[in-house]
Amino acid sequence: MSTPLLDATGLVKRFGALVANDHVDLRVMPGEAHALLGENGAGKSTLVKMLYGLLQPDAGHIAWEGRPVHLPEPRAARRLGIGMVFQHFSLFDNLTVAENVALALDAAEPVPRIAARLAEVSRAYGLPLEPGREVWRLSVGERQRIEIVRCLMQDPRLLILDEPTSVLTPQESEGLFVTLDRIRAEGRAVLYISHKLEEVRRLCETATILRHGRVVARTDPRAETAGSLARMMVGSEVAALRHAAAPPEGPVRLSVRGLSVAAEDPHGVGLKDISLDLRRGEVLGIAGVAGNGQEALFAALSGEVLAPRAEQILLDGDAVGRADINARRRKGAAFVPEERLGHAAAPRLALSDNALVSGHAASGMVRHGMLDRGRMLGWVDAVTQAFDVRKGPRDPEARALSGGNLQKFVVGREVLRKPGLLVVSQPTWGVDAGAAGLIRLALLDLAREGSAVLVISQDLDELLEMADRIAVLFHGRLSPAEPVAGLTREAIGLRMGGAA
Amino acid sequence: MTLFEAILLTVITASTPLLIAAIGELVVERSGVLNLGVEGMMIMGAAVGIAAAITTGSSAFGVLAAVLAGMAMAALFALLTLGLATNQVAAGLALAIFGLGLSGVVGAPFVGVQREGIGQVAIPYLSDIPFLGPVLFAQDPFVYAAFALVAGVSWFLFRTRAGLVLRACGENHASAHALGHHVLRVRFLAVLFGGACAGLAGAYLSLVYTPFWTSGMTAGRGWIALAIVVFASWLPWRAAVGAYLFGGATILQLHAQSAGVPLPTQLLAAMPYLITILVLVLIMRLRRGGVAGPQSLGQPFVPDR
Numbered sequence: 054m055s056t057p058l059l060d061a062t063g064l065v066k067r068f069g070a071l072v073a074n075d076h077v078d079l080r081v082m083p084g085e086a087h088a089l090l091g092e093n094g095a096g097k098s099t100l101v102k103m104l105y106g107l108l109q110p111d112a113g114h115i116a117w118e119g120r121p122v123h124l125p126e127p128r129a130a131r132r133l134g135i136g137m138v139f140q141h142f143s144l145f146d147n148l149t150v151a152e153n154v155a156l157a158l159d160a161a162e163p164v165p166r167i168a169a170r171l172a173e174v175s176r177a178y179g180l181p182l183e184p185g186r187e188v189w190r191l192s193v194g195e196r197q198r199i200e201i202v203r204c205l206m207q208d209p210r211l212l213i214l215d216e217p218t219s220v221l222t223p224q225e226s227e228g229l230f231v232t233l234d235r236i237r238a239e240g241r242a243v244l245y246i247s248h249k250l251e252e253v254r255r256l257c258e259t260a261t262i263l264r265h266g267r268v269v270a271r272t273d274p275r276a277e278t279a280g281s282l283a284r285m286m287v288g289s290e291v292a293a294l295r296h297a298a299a300p301p302e303g304p305v306r307l308s309v310r311g312l313s314v315a316a317e318d319p320h321g322v323g324l325k326d327i328s329l330d331l332r333r334g335e336v337l338g339i340a341g342v343a344g345n346g347q348e349a350l351f352a353a354l355s356g357e358v359l360a361p362r363a364e365q366i367l368l369d370g371d372a373v374g375r376a377d378i379n380a381r382r383r384k385g386a387a388f389v390p391e392e393r394l395g396h397a398a399a400p401r402l403a404l405s406d407n408a409l410v411s412g413h414a415a416s417g418m419v420r421h422g423m424l425d426r427g428r429m430l431g432w433v434d435a436v437t438q439a440f441d442v443r444k445g446p447r448d449p450e451a452r453a454l455s456g457g458n459l460q461k462f463v464v465g466r467e468v469l470r471k472p473g474l475l476v477v478s479q480p481t482w483g484v485d486a487g488a489a490g491l492i493r494l495a496l497l498d499l500a501r502e503g504s505a506v507l508v509i510s511q512d513l514d515e516l517l518e519m520a521d522r523i524a525v526l527f528h529g530r531l532s533p534a535e536p537v538a539g540l541t542r543e544a545i546g547l548r549m550g551g552a553a
Numbered sequence: 554m555t556l557f558e559a560i561l562l563t564v565i566t567a568s569t570p571l572l573i574a575a576i577g578e579l580v581v582e583r584s585g586v587l588n589l590g591v592e593g594m595m596i597m598g599a600a601v602g603i604a605a606a607i608t609t610g611s612s613a614f615g616v617l618a619a620v621l622a623g624m625a626m627a628a629l630f631a632l633l634t635l636g637l638a639t640n641q642v643a644a645g646l647a648l649a650i651f652g653l654g655l656s657g658v659v660g661a662p663f664v665g666v667q668r669e670g671i672g673q674v675a676i677p678y679l680s681d682i683p684f685l686g687p688v689l690f691a692q693d694p695f696v697y698a699a700f701a702l703v704a705g706v707s708w709f710l711f712r713t714r715a716g717l718v719l720r721a722c723g724e725n726h727a728s729a730h731a732l733g734h735h736v737l738r739v740r741f742l743a744v745l746f747g748g749a750c751a752g753l754a755g756a757y758l759s760l761v762y763t764p765f766w767t768s769g770m771t772a773g774r775g776w777i778a779l780a781i782v783v784f785a786s787w788l789p790w791r792a793a794v795g796a797y798l799f800g801g802a803t804i805l806q807l808h809a810q811s812a813g814v815p816l817p818t819q820l821l822a823a824m825p826y827l828i829t830i831l832v833l834v835l836i837m838r839l840r841r842g843g844v845a846g847p848q849s850l851g852q853p854f855v856p857d858r
Contacts, residue, residue, distance in 0.1 A: 107730075145725050
C-alpha cells in the first residue's frame with residue numbers, strides 16, 4: 054500500500070463547550086476523490102479549516118506524504134500543495150478578477166503578469182474568465198471559477214472543495230464535475246465536502262462520514278445507495294413527505310401584478326415586473342440561485358419595502374402595496390425572513406420578547422400599551438411544545454439557541470398564529486434533517502388547513518417536495534408558476550440559469 | 554508678487570495640513586479601520602512638535618517628535634480597537650477628546666513662546682519661472698512632502714502587492730483572513746501610518762503655519778480631514794482636490810471679510826464648513842448606485858481560533 058497523501062489522526066477541536074471535531078481520522082490517497090459527508094454542523098468545515106491551517110487543532114496530528122507537518126497558517130498548507138475552494142466565497146467584490154487571484158498567491162507578482170497566466174490556466178481547464186472585470190459584476194458560477202482557477206494556479210496536489218454546488222444551478226454543477234474530472238485526470242487528489250449524495254456517488258470513490266463531530270463510517274459511496282448514505286449521516290430514517298396530487302383550486306389570497314422595485318444596495322438585484330397568484334391551500338415555491346432578487350421579493354411582500362403603487366399587491370382583494378408590515382399582519386399575513394439571527398429574531402432579546410416583536414400587531418400581547426408578559430410566555434411555551442424547540446431555561450435569549458432550534462422557533466412563532474398567508478424565505482437553510490422535516494411538515498399542514506404559503510428557497514429538492522407550483526426567479530424576473538407534476542429538475546435548472 | 558499669487562500661496566499653506574492628515578486617514582480607512590480621532594492625534598503632534606522644537610532648538614527634531622506623538626496616539630487607538638476589538642467610533646471620539654485635553658497639558662509651558670517657523674525651500678532654477686516658480690517651487694518642505702505622500706500612497710495602494718493586501722483587508726476582512734493574510738497586523742501598520750501623518754500635519758500647524766502654541770489650535774481640521782476622505786471616495790488624488798477646495802474656501806472667506814462683503818463675518822467664517830457639508834451631501838446624492846467605500850470599514854475583526 055502506498056503512502057497516503059494526507060493522513061490526519063485524532064484531530065480534536067473544541068469551541069467552548071462544543072466539541073466540533075472529536076478524534077477525527079481522515080486519510081486521503083494520492084489522486085483520490087474523497088468525499089467528506091455529513092449534516093450541517095457535523096464538523097466538516099471545522100475539519101478542513103484545520104487541514105488548511107485556518108484553525109489549530111487542540112489535539113491530533115497531520116501527516117503529509119508520511120511526514121508529520123504543522124500548519125500554523127494557510128500559507129504553510131499552500132506550500133505543501135493544499136488548495137481550498139471555500140463554501141462562502143472568499144472573494145473581494147470591488148476588486149478585479151486578477152487582483153483576487155493575486156491575493157491568493159504567495160509570491161509577489163505584478164498583476165498584469167498574473168492576468169496573463171490566469172487567462173492561460175482558465176483556457177486550459179475550460180473555465181473562461183475576464184481578468185479585468187470586477188467580481189461584483191459576475192454570476193455566482195463565474196465567481197466559483199475564480200476560486201478554482203486561483204487554486205489551480207498554485208499547482209495543488211490536493212484540492213479541497215467545501216460544498217461547491219450549494220450555490221450553483223444543476224447545469225453549472227455539471228460543468229464543475231467535468232472540470233473536476235479533468236483535474237483528477239492530472240493526478241491531483243480532491244477532497245469533496247457535500248451533503249448532496251448523488252453528487253458524491255457520481256464523483257468520489259471513498260467517503261468519510263461525520264456525525265456530531267465524529268467519524269461514523271468510511272465507505273465506497275458507489276457501492277451504497279443515496280438512502281444508505283443518508284442513514285449513516287443522520288443516524289435514523291429520514292421522513293419523506295407526500296403532497297397532494299392535484300393543485301388546490303381555492304380563491305386567490307395573494308396577488309402580485311407588475312411589481313418592479315429598484316435594488317437597495319448598489320450591487321443588489323431589484324425586481325422587474327413580477328406577477329403571481331397564490332391560492333388558499335396552496336404552497337407556491339420560488340426557486341432561484343441566491344442573489345437573483347429573493348431579498349427584494351421578500352421585502353416587497355412583507356412590506357419592509359413598499360411597492361410603488363398600492364394595487365400592485367393584493368391581499369384577499371385589498372390593495373396593500375403601500376401598507377406597512379404591521380398593517381399586513383393585521384390582515385392575516387405572516388412573514389419569516391431568511392436570516393434567523395438578526396432579522397427574524399433579535400439575538401440578545403429573550404424568546405418572549407422575540408415573540409412580541411412579530412406578534413404585537415395581531416396576537417393580543419399588548420393591551421392599552423402595556424405588555425402582557427403572561428401571554429408572551431404562554432406563546433413561547435406553545436411554540437416550544439408544538440415545534441419541539443430544545444432549550445435550557447424556559448425563556449432564554451435567542452442567540453443561546455442552536456440554528457435548527459431557533460429556526461423552529463421563528464417559523465413556529467408565525468405558523469401557530471394560523472396566518473391566512475405565510476411568506477417564508479429559506480425555511481430550512483443550515484438546519485439539520487430532523488428540524489428541516491418538522492418545519493416542512495408544519496408548512497404543508499398550514500396549507501392543508503386553508504392558508505396560502507409562499508416558500509422562497511434555493512434548495513430545489515425542498516421545493517419539489519413541498520410546493521404545488523414552482524416559479525423561478527432570475528435577475529429579478531419571475532417565470533410563470535407551473536404545477537410541480539409537469540416539471541423536471543432540468544427544466545427548472547435551465548430557468549435558474551436564465552436559459553429558458 | 555501680485556495679490557493673486559499671494560492668495561494662491563496662502564491657499565497652499567492652508568490646504569497642506571488637511572491634505573497630509575487626510576491622506577493618512579485614507580490609508581487607515583482603506584484597511585477597514587475608521588479612526589475618528591484624527592483631531593486628537595493632530596493636536597498632539599502640534600503640541601509635542603513645538604515642545605520638542607523649543608526644548609532642543611531643532612525644528613527637525615520637533616517634526617520627528619510630532620510624528621512619534623501621532624503614532625503613539627494611534628497605537629493607543631489600535632490597542633483598543635484591534636487588540637480589544639472595541640467599537641471604533643467610540644474609541645475614535647474618545648481619542649479626539651483625550652488628545653485635545655492632553656495637548657493642553659503638554660503645551661501649557663510653551664504658551665506665548667514665539668519661534669522662527671520652518672522656512673521655504675526654493676528649488677533652484679524652477680523657482681525662477683515667472684508666476685509658476687514662486688507658487689509651485691518656493692514652498693516649505695511640507696508642501697512637497699504632502700504631494701510626495703499623495704503620489705506615494707497612490708502608487709502603494711494600486712501598484713504594489715502590499716497595497717492590494719491592505720485594500721483586501723478593508724474590503725472583506727473575513728476573506729483576507731481565510732486566504733492567510735494577517736488582517737490585524739496590516740490594520741495596525743495602517744493605523745500607525747495614519748497617526749504619523751496626523752502628527753506631521755500637527756507639526757505643520759505649530760512649526761510652520763502659526764509658529765507658536767495655542768491650545769485647540771487645530772480648530773477642527775482633523776474633522777475636515779475625515780470629511781475629505783469621504784469626499785475623495787477613498788482615492789488619493791481626489792483627496793488632494795478636496796483639501797485644496799476646503800483650503801481655498803477658508804482663504805477666500807478671509808479675503809471676502811477684508812474686502813467688506815456685506816455678510817456677517819460669522820457666516821463667512823462658517824463658509825468652508827458649510828461648503829464641506831454641501832459637497833458631501835451632493836456627492837452622496839450623485840453616487841447612488843456607485844461604490845460606497847471599503848466594505849469592512851468600521852467593523853471589528855476577531856479571528857476565530
